[in-house]
Amino acid sequence: MQIGKYQLEEINAGSLSLDGGAMFGVVPKTLWQRSNPADELNRVALKTRSLLVRSESKIILVDTGIGNNWDEKFCRIYGVEEQNLELISSLKENGIAREDVTDVLLTHLHFDHTGGSVIFSNGKYEPAFPNAKYHVQKRHFELAINPTEKDKASFIKDRFNPLIENNMLKFIDGEAEFDDNISFVVSNGHTNSMQLVKVSDGTKTLLYSADLFPFASHIPLPYIMAYDINPLITLSDKKRILSKAIEEEWILFFEHDPEIVAATVSQNLHGYGIDKVFEVLPE
Ligand SMILES: [Zn+2]
Structure with missing residues (x-):
């Protein structure tokens, strides 16, 4: 898919399983299990799908997926493969080596x-993309290094500390523009x-x-x-972004959906829903 100077491609960066109840909050299982069937441990399947955004001068990766070299306990809890190299092999299929990536945008x-x-x-852990700058919001980073008791299980420091130690992390402050085709929308x-x-x-x-x-299914x-x-x-961010997405016919890209890569959205009397579904990115 081409947008402005950029060619966009989906990149398969692995998969995991998370508790279905945690994924859908107050929505009862009788409803969510229709779109996202649970396994025998009540977990639902997630992909970790990155986005490759490339122009003649830049090779940009949006998020880097689950990664590899996880221990046995982690793999058991999250249904992860210990040696998952899908990110690197998926990039290779697109003709890209680790050294070629110029920027990593971390949500x-x-x-x-x-x-x-x-x-x-x-x-030891080393930066996977040795020539890249890794971009993250400054205020998010401050939470990541000092998380609360509620979210500290989600931050595993050896997955981002090497970026700090090698001076590769660039901080972004709020809803900035990366360039004339790429910008950041912040949600808290x-x-x-x-x-x-x-x-x-x-x-x-x-x-x-x-x-x-x-x-x-989170629309x-x-x-x-x-x-x-x-x-x-x-x-309130869902309302703000969905109304904009309908007005300007945005395509929403889903990082974790096991099947649906992207979709457009619509609104009717019952609320917001999916309009057009894409199982691969459209041309
Ligand atoms: Zn998250």
């Missing part, structure tokens, strides 16, 4: 979004200062919606994750 530093930012080599519901990535040329817009709409307003630190802010 936030939860382990399923920044896990692949590092690789385990010679007994899921965590402090999560940055959604908007790619637009003024006519065509794609929003990488991160954990504001992890699955296509209806009451579907809000129990992980969120400020669910009422998530609610």
Whole structure:
């Protein structure tokens, strides 16, 4: 898919399983299990889907997925493969080596979004993209290094500390523009200062919606994750972004949906819902 000077491609960066109740908050299982069937441990399947955004001069990766080199207990809890190299192999299929990536835009530093930012080599974690700058919101970083008791299980420091130690982290302050086609939309519901990535040329817009709409089934307003630190802010951000997305015909990109890569949205008497579904990015 082409937007402005950028070519966009989905990148498979792995998968995990999370508790279905936590993924859907107050919505009862009788409703969510229709779109997201649970396994015998009541977990639902998630993809970690990155977005590759490339022009002649830049190779940009949005989020880095679950990553690899997880221990046995972690793999058991989250249904993760210990050695998951899907991010690197998916990039390779697109002709991209780790050294080629110029920028990594991290929506936030939860382990399923920044896990692949590092690789385990010679007994320690090192930046996976040695020539890249990694961009994250400053206020989000401050929470990540000093999380609350509610969200500290989501921040695993060896998945982002090597970026600090190697001086590769660049801080963004609020809803800034990255360049004339890429800008950041900040949401404070899921965590402090999560940055959604908007790619637009003024006519065509794609929003990488991160954990504001992890699955296509999170479009209806009451579907809000129990992980969120400020669910009422998530609610008002969903309204703000959905009305804009309808007005300007945005394509929403889903990082975690097991099947649906992206969709447009619509509104009727019952509220917001999916309009057009894409199982691969449209041309
Ligand atoms: Zn998250």
